[in-house]
Amino acid sequence: MARKISKRVAKNRDGIDRDRYYPLEEAVKLIKERASAKFDETVEVAMNLGVDPRHADQMVRGVVNLPNGTGREVRVAVFARGEKADEARAAGADIVGAEDLVEAVQRGEINFDRCIAAPDMMPLVGRLGKVLGPRGLMPNPKVGTVTPDVAAAVKASKGGAVEFRVEKAGIVHAGVGKVSFDDQAITENVRAFADAVIKAKPSGAKGNYLKRVAITSTMGPGVKIDLGSLAAS
Structure with a gap:
């Protein structure tokens, strides 16, 4: 038919x-x-x-x-501490955190469209592979989402990356x-x-x-x- x-x-x-x-x-x-x-x-x-x-x-x-x-509002989360966390917030990141953000993600609270991590945070973020990976959200240095310049990464994500x-x-x-x-x-x-x-x-x-x-x-x-x-x- x-x-x-x-x-x-x-x-x-x-x-x-x-x-x-x-x-x-x-x-x-x-x-x-x-x-x-x-x-x-x-x-x-x-x-x-x-x-x-x-x-x-x-x-x-x-x-x-x-x-x-893209014409789309992108919610950006950043795993960072100290100065890097401050830089991410100043650049417009919607969510910034370290252990607290890891715990939130593990609870299923994924209120973001893109995820960025400072390199020193990857031992923590690595625990989230099974949660973020299938959603295409796992930070990766090959696409610029694991970077010491978190501010630039946030601005790129917000601007059309x-x-x-x-x-x-x-x-x-x-x-x-x-x-x-x-x-x-x-x-x-x-x-x-x-x-x-x-x-x-x-x-x-x-x-x-x-x-x-x-x-x-x-x-x-x-x-x-x-x-x-x-x-x-």
């Missing part, structure tokens, strides 16, 4: 050729025109990569500072803005994200690394992107 789609979904898909690969600028316009939710939808990008993340040398992970921010990590199926995805952003801001953010993922190509990746890219909004249809249009003109 064919799956029945709603009138809203059918209307949103109208005018989009699901077999066509659109130039990025045109795809952004299509997404914005079809964003009909009563809230400011997130623009999301998904990239299908030619990697098998089950192999350590094919893992893709990193962080990118989007030039126009987006962490990415390839999933089992070889897909990387992230929110790169809001439909309320102008076309140019979304386009620049998508290109910045794609560039970061391309630069993160692992040594073990063979053959075609970047296979397919699509963008969508929270409640909207997906639009395939012409890979050649991802490079800045």
Whole structure:
């Protein structure tokens, strides 16, 4: 039995050729025109990569500072003591602590979207791997969330830093803005994200690394992107 789609979904898909690969600028316009939710939808990008993340040398992970921010308020927690804790608070961290914050997380009180740790806190934070790891919140020096410069990390997180990590199926995805952003801001953010993922190509990746890219909004249809249009003109 064919799956029945709603009138809203059918209307949103109208005018989009699901077999066509659109130039990025045109795809952004299509997404914005079809964003009909009563809230400011997130623009999301998904990239299908030619990697098998089950192999350590094919893992893709990193962080990118989007030039126009994400449009989302990010709650940042910092594990730090003394001067580092003061620096984190001054930079705008929402939650700062040491043993007390570890205990709160162990109780299931995870009231933050991003987690940063000063290096000397990692023996404590390491106990939280089973709690923070599955949520993608475990601090990691490779993405700048274990750092002596906690203030800079907080400001980056608040200003539009987006962490990415390839999933089992070889897909990387992230929110790169809001439909309320102008076309140019979304386009620049998508290109910045794609560039970061391309630069993160692992040594073990063979053959075609970047296979397919699509963008969508929270409640909207997906639009395939012409890979050649991802490079800045």
